[in-house]
Amino acid sequence: MLELEHTTKTHDEARQGEALELLPTGKSTGRKLYIESYGCQMNFSDSEIVASILLDKGFETTKDYKEADVVFINTCSIRENAEQRVRNRLKEFESAKTKNPGMVVGVLGCMAERLKSKFLEEEKLVDVVVGPDAYRDLPNLIEKVDDGAKAVNVLLSREETYADINPVRLNSNGISAFISIMRGCDNMCSFCVVPFTRGRERSRDVHSIVKEAEDLFAAGYKEVTLLGQNVDSYKFTEPVAEGETAKPAVNFAQLLAKVAEVSPELRVRFSTSHPKDITDEVLYTMARYENICKYIHLPVQSGNTRVLDLMNRTYDREWYMERVDAIRRIMPDCGISTDVITGFCTETEEEHAETLSMMDYVQYDFAYMFAYSERPGTLAAKRYEDDIPEEVKKRRLTEVVNKQQSHSLYRLQNYVGKVHKVLIEGFSKRSDQDYCGRNDQNTMMVFPVDARFKPGQYVHVSAERCTSATLMGHIVD
Structure with missing residues (x-):
């Protein structure tokens, strides 16, 4: 799986989010916390929530796992070899634990549910396993491990958004920060594990989002990125008391405007958009505010309608092209990036060629490019045979990468002289x-x-x- 964002590299290469050394916000316990994050921006945002919860309980953070009392690895399940990377890293932590028998080692995030029995019982690599919706339970789970038990909480929630938790900014440059606006996903793309690892979609209270943006700006931050699996489906309805008139729901375009209005000096970005949901209202809102960056990540995955249907993407080739046309019409200077999967089940050479032609049509600024990897539990794993030979997947991926490199160069050449x-x-x-x-x-x-x-x-x-x-x-x- 390859990623092209300023450089081409393996997408699931470990992005280690080592915690800064921060003092506790509650009464100090003298215990030190180390968190390492892998995968998407949402995982890094979640690690900041975990750090906030535990600092409030008196933990301090450290950049060296060998001196930590509690070590967490926040995991990603997007690719098969990501699991092997995590397993190898856990063995390194196991080695450190032999010198510090009281060390608690835990796995957080997307691998938690699927691999809890392996990590806890078969390989005995961890003491605690916690899913993305159970981070509030961490202090209690750590206590259980201290008492000699293994601890697990991978329950998914329909309500949890951590809206009341002020994240600790790990590895922050003090300039840019993530704000999570929603959790989970209701799009059942057949290749994707997110609905099973992060649960159903729920939107965070609009007031808490704006307040977090205001607090960040007051603290000197100049850029925020609004995060969600599908930001365009954000929808928050204000709760009302019995007898009160219901207020209209706040959609993503309206949320964007509210955050942009915090200050013209606060840059606003967002990720990720879904082609079926991105509206002209969002595009016009972006065009209206100078401080909303003119950049959209719009995953296409495939340029062929049949393959898109197998992927359960709920749009076709023509719909996607129309959305690109709308972006170019409303914001001619907008940058567009994408995700592409090569070698999905039954994909033919002609269908692969349609993906290449879609890339020619859009001419993306950059792209995240993947060879299809079957993930256990997904709809594709249950319904379709992974029947494209690896050498064919890799050859098609190389063609996609080469084309994207030429398009990236073309796009950047158009920026020269400006x-x-x-x-x-x-x-x-x-x-x-x-x-x-x-x-x-x-x-x-x-x-x-x-x-x-x-x-x-x-x-x-x-x-x-x-x-x-x-x-x-x-x-x-």
């Missing part, structure tokens, strides 16, 4: 003589340090040249 508003995020990975930050279209820009400006400030950068992943330029007045 001036872009950029939020300075910090120093470039390659040199402390250069700053880096993203433009409206989510493209990374690198430019020489200017002593007049520092991270967290907006600057205008003239793009002078590019690779297929990055724009290079200099700050202009």
